[in-house]
Amino acid sequence: MKGFKYIILLGVLLIVGYLVKDLFFNDESYNQAVLKFRESKDLTFRSVTRSPLPDSVRRAFNKLDYYAPARDFEISADFQAQESAEPVAMPMTTGTKEPYYVKGKATFELEGQTHTLTLFQKAGATSDSLFIPFTDQTNGFETYGGGRYLDAIPNGQTIVLDFNKAYNPFCAYNPQFACPMPPAENRLKVKIPAGEKAFGTK
Incomplete structure (x- = not known):
């Protein structure tokens, strides 16, 4: 009976651990997607043909x-x-x-x-x-x-x-x-x- 309780407890801990891990990686994936989006925008702002920046500002531009x-x-x-x-x-x-x-x-x-x-x-x-x-x-x-x-x-x-x-x-x-x-x-x-x-x- 005691062993059965340990098995149940282990199962609960595994489920909680999985949920925490899933939540962490979902947040991390989301953050990475946002950062990727921003990097792409920075590239656009450096572009000679697509940047909204005046040319003198664009040449010195690094990132938003x-x-x-x-x-x-x-x-x-x-x-x-x-x-x-x-x-x-x-x-x-x-x-x-x-x-x-x-x-x-x-x-x-x-x-x-x-x-x-x-x-x-x-x-x-x-x-x-x-x-x-x-x-x-x-x-x-x-x-x-x-x-x-x-x-x-x-x-x-x-x-x-x-x-x-x-x-x-x-x-x-x-x-x-x-x-x-x-x-x-x-x-x-x-x-x-x-x-x-x-x-x-x-």
């Missing part, structure tokens, strides 16, 4: 500055589809406006608060990926003052908001670009210390 990957900021949000019949006029940094369709709302919990973001799609775009311009309380301090962007694809009534992939608009690197300005409803009253930091602040 990011927060360390954190799974706490890979957030599963509730998604409510909302198809606007007519596009809204999205203000651009150059003072112009461009047409974007409202596609839905994403609601999630962070730091004990409920937050909601509006998701858009540029008029004429065919991708399933939706566009999320947002600001948070790191803007102007650790991140670009004009806000950042996020792309995500809904899956039924849920959508994963991976803020580790939050990125700066091109106008953060070069004022010649016209960039959408985050609308008032996408101003988060919380810090999102994830994704890309302000350019040139190392």
Whole structure:
């Protein structure tokens, strides 16, 4: 009987060990995927033909500055589809406006608060990926003052908001670009210390 209890205990320990190992390697795999994504972006920024950087800046460019990957900021949000019949006029940094369709709302919990973001799609775009311009309380301090962007694809009534992939608009690197300005409803009253930091602040 005592031997049987030891066998059960050993089995439980093996299961727990497997789960812990699986969790660790899942996190490690995720972190490696994020870092690989960032390395690829750095290569693009060094490219003569694809970089948004002015040529004089590009020649001295090494890499972008990011927060360390954190799974706490890979957030599963509730998604409510909302198809606007007519596009809204999205203000651009150059003072112009461009047409974007409202596609839905994403609601999630962070730091004990409920937050909601509006998701858009540029008029004429065919991708399933939706566009999320947002600001948070790191803007102007650790991140670009004009806000950042996020792309995500809904899956039924849920959508994963991976803020580790939050990125700066091109106008953060070069004022010649016209960039959408985050609308008032996408101003988060919380810090999102994830994704890309302000350019040139190392």
